[in-house]
Amino acid sequence: xKIGIVLRPALIVLLLALVLRPAWFAPVFAPLAPxxxxxxxxxxxxxxxxxxxxxxxxxxxxxxxxxxxxxxxLVTRPSGAAFRPLSRTIANMGQTFPPVAVLAxxxxxxxxxxxxxxxxxxxxxxxxxxxxxxxxxxxxPPATMEAARGIGLNRWQKLMRVELPLALPVILTGxxxxxxxxxxxxxxxxxxxxxxxxxxxxxxxxxxxxxxVLQGGLIVGLFAVLIYDALVQLEAHLARRVGG
Amino acid sequence: xxxxxxxxxxxxxxxxxxxxxxxxxxxTITIIVGTSGSGKTTLLRxxxxxxxxxSGEVRINGESTLATKPHLLRRRIGYAIQGHGLFPxxxxxxxxxxxxxxxxxxxxxxxxxxxxxxxxFSMDPVAFRDRYPAELSGGQQQRVGVARALASRxxxxxxxxxxxxxxxxxxxxAQDDLRRIQQRLGSTIMLVTHDMDEAIRLGDRVAVMDxxxxxxxxxxxxxxxxxxxxxxxxxxxDVERPLRLLSLIPVSExxxxxxAEGGALxxxxxxxxxxxxxxxxxxxxxxxxxxxxxxxxxTLDAIRARAELHA
Numbered sequence: 001x002k003i004g005i006v007l008r009p010a011l012i013v014l015l016l017a018l019v020l021r022p023a024w025f026a027p028v029f030a031p032l033a034p035x036x037x038x039x040x041x042x043x044x045x046x047x048x049x050x051x052x053x054x055x056x057x058x059x060x061x062x063x064x065x066x067x068x069x070x071x072x073x074l075v076t077r078p079s080g081a082a083f084r085p086l087s088r089t090i091a092n093m094g095q096t097f098p099p100v101a102v103l104a105x106x107x108x109x110x111x112x113x114x115x116x117x118x119x120x121x122x123x124x125x126x127x128x129x130x131x132x133x134x135x136x137x138x139x140x141p142p143a144t145m146e147a148a149r150g151i152g153l154n155r156w157q158k159l160m161r162v163e164l165p166l167a168l169p170v171i172l173t174g175x176x177x178x179x180x181x182x183x184x185x186x187x188x189x190x191x192x193x194x195x196x197x198x199x200x201x202x203x204x205x206x207x208x209x210x211x212x213v214l215q216g217g218l219i220v221g222l223f224a225v226l227i228y229d230a231l232v233q234l235e236a237h238l239a240r241r242v243g244g
Numbered sequence: 245x246x247x248x249x250x251x252x253x254x255x256x257x258x259x260x261x262x263x264x265x266x267x268x269x270x271x272t273i274t275i276i277v278g279t280s281g282s283g284k285t286t287l288l289r290x291x292x293x294x295x296x297x298x299s300g301e302v303r304i305n306g307e308s309t310l311a312t313k314p315h316l317l318r319r320r321i322g323y324a325i326q327g328h329g330l331f332p333x334x335x336x337x338x339x340x341x342x343x344x345x346x347x348x349x350x351x352x353x354x355x356x357x358x359x360x361x362x363x364x365f366s367m368d369p370v371a372f373r374d375r376y377p378a379e380l381s382g383g384q385q386q387r388v389g390v391a392r393a394l395a396s397r398x399x400x401x402x403x404x405x406x407x408x409x410x411x412x413x414x415x416x417x418a419q420d421d422l423r424r425i426q427q428r429l430g431s432t433i434m435l436v437t438h439d440m441d442e443a444i445r446l447g448d449r450v451a452v453m454d455x456x457x458x459x460x461x462x463x464x465x466x467x468x469x470x471x472x473x474x475x476x477x478x479x480x481x482d483v484e485r486p487l488r489l490l491s492l493i494p495v496s497e498x499x500x501x502x503x504a505e506g507g508a509l510x511x512x513x514x515x516x517x518x519x520x521x522x523x524x525x526x527x528x529x530x531x532x533x534x535x536x537x538x539x540x541x542x543t544l545d546a547i548r549a550r551a552e553l554h555a
Contacts, residue, residue: 141329141332143325143326143327143328143329144329144330144331144332145329146294146325146329147323147325147328147329147330147331147389148329148331149294149315149318150292150294150318150323150325150329150402151318151319151323151342151343151346151392151393152315152316152317152318152319152320152343152346153315153346154315157346161331162331165333166332166333241333242332242333
């Protein structure tokens with residue numbers, strides 16, 4: 001915990017500097033760049049790439065959360081229990097399908113750009129959220145559920161006032177996993193012209209410029225670590241509130 | 245008045261509850277006692293329709309429970325269960341105020357009611373109102389659970405093994421509290437337990453269930469002195485029958501004029517307490533005091549004579 005107090009602000013500062021003032025790092029990356037080649041990626045602003053990258057991840061995760069949680073709620077109702085194995089299979093398929101394959105298959109339909117990446121991130125994000133939501137909703141304390149019915153909550157009130165709030169920390173764990181997977185996977189989106197930080201990495205790979213690769217990789221990595229950490233904190237806070 | 249009319253619950257052709265008929269008077273405590281699998285919990289859960297009866301009906305003050313939507317019916321019937329079932333993410337005040345909130349009581353009326361109930365259960369409202377269930381002891385959680393069930397002044401309070409998770413000392417305090425609060429509020433309570441001691445101690449009437457059937461429905465004294473079947477006799481326990489019976493009779497019933505040696509018993513004590521006092525201190529009579537003034541004595545002979553009457 002103590003290390004976190006020092007490390008967290010340090011990493012945030014490093015990330016901001018890398019995104020906003022990339023020129024500062026020219027001396028650091030220079031030995032890795034090809035002779036007389038560019039050291040710092042300047043074809044697009046790293047800030048706009050970062051924002052677009054995060055935007056894609058946020059949109060895909062939000063959509064995956066909405067679909068996965070809704071589906072989990074439906075299949076944990078007595079009337080939807082029959083669809084549980086089927087929905088699990090579908091979510092698992094989303095996870096098994098390699099993101100590159102999703103991109104390749106989506107391009108002919110959706111064209112180049114952000115569309116195919118969104119689809120891939122969405123499909124990839126479904127499973128962790130869905131599985132966690134099912135677990136959370138089907139392992140709620142039985143006495144509390146019995147009391148919720150017993151005091152006269154109707155089904156909707158029981159879901160909104162008791163089940164979802166109590167399930168939230170575990171659902172959030174699933175969202176966290178999805179976000180981290182999506183942050184990494186989104187870089188591949190740049191192969192089909194999505195504007196993400198992957199652009200920097202791919203430019204580096206194409207021109208044998210390790211400085212670019214490192215620059216893009218570091219920024220994505222730092223985003224992932226810091227967002228993961230923030231969500232862990234949020235979960236711990238929520239878990240305390242539900243008495244866990 | 246609660247009328248249970250030939251109520252039956254069948255699971256896969258097996259009668260969990262088999263045509264039970266009984267009437268519960270307003271303002272009394274009725275204990276449903278039986279072994280596990282006797283159908284006692286199913287019977288209770290059919291009253292607030294957590295289980296739908298296969299046939300028969302329940303009428304509360306003449307109105308069939310089938311006439312109301314189940315969740316609306318349940319808001320009129322208090323429900324307290326083993327392991328309290330409090331909402332862990334809500335404060336004590338929100339837990340207790342849950343049903344009034346559903347019934348759209350104004351906020352200030354709810355908070356006044358919450359404070360009133362906390363005080364009734366000997367919990368300081370200022371100290372406990374904003375705590376979360378995880379911050380309470382087992383006994384306090386249980387009291388909050390019962391307070392929640394009473395919050396909207398329900399017509400009827402159903403309790404399913406409410407004290408089952410408490411240790412013996414806390415349990416006996418919780419039972420005393422329930423008795424005191426029931427007398428104060430005049431509530432109608434139906435409570436399920438497997439513990440015959442609890443049944444005899446708390447019940448105005450005791451209903452004994454066996455194999456889905458109601459085998460005896462009578463006052464505790466009758467259950468002890470005239471068990472209807474061998475099963476009821478087993479539940480009461482042959483060896484303990486005389487002592488259980490004595491525990492139901494207050495010393496005031498056999499007190500006589502005269503003096504006796506030693507420490508006095510309060511007039512509210514039972515003959516079982518008096519017998520214990522006699523045996524333990526080797527006396528043949530103990531003085532009985534009312535508000536610190538000795539009003540007479542109870543003799544060992546009087547206790548024996550009363551026990552032989554079989555109520």
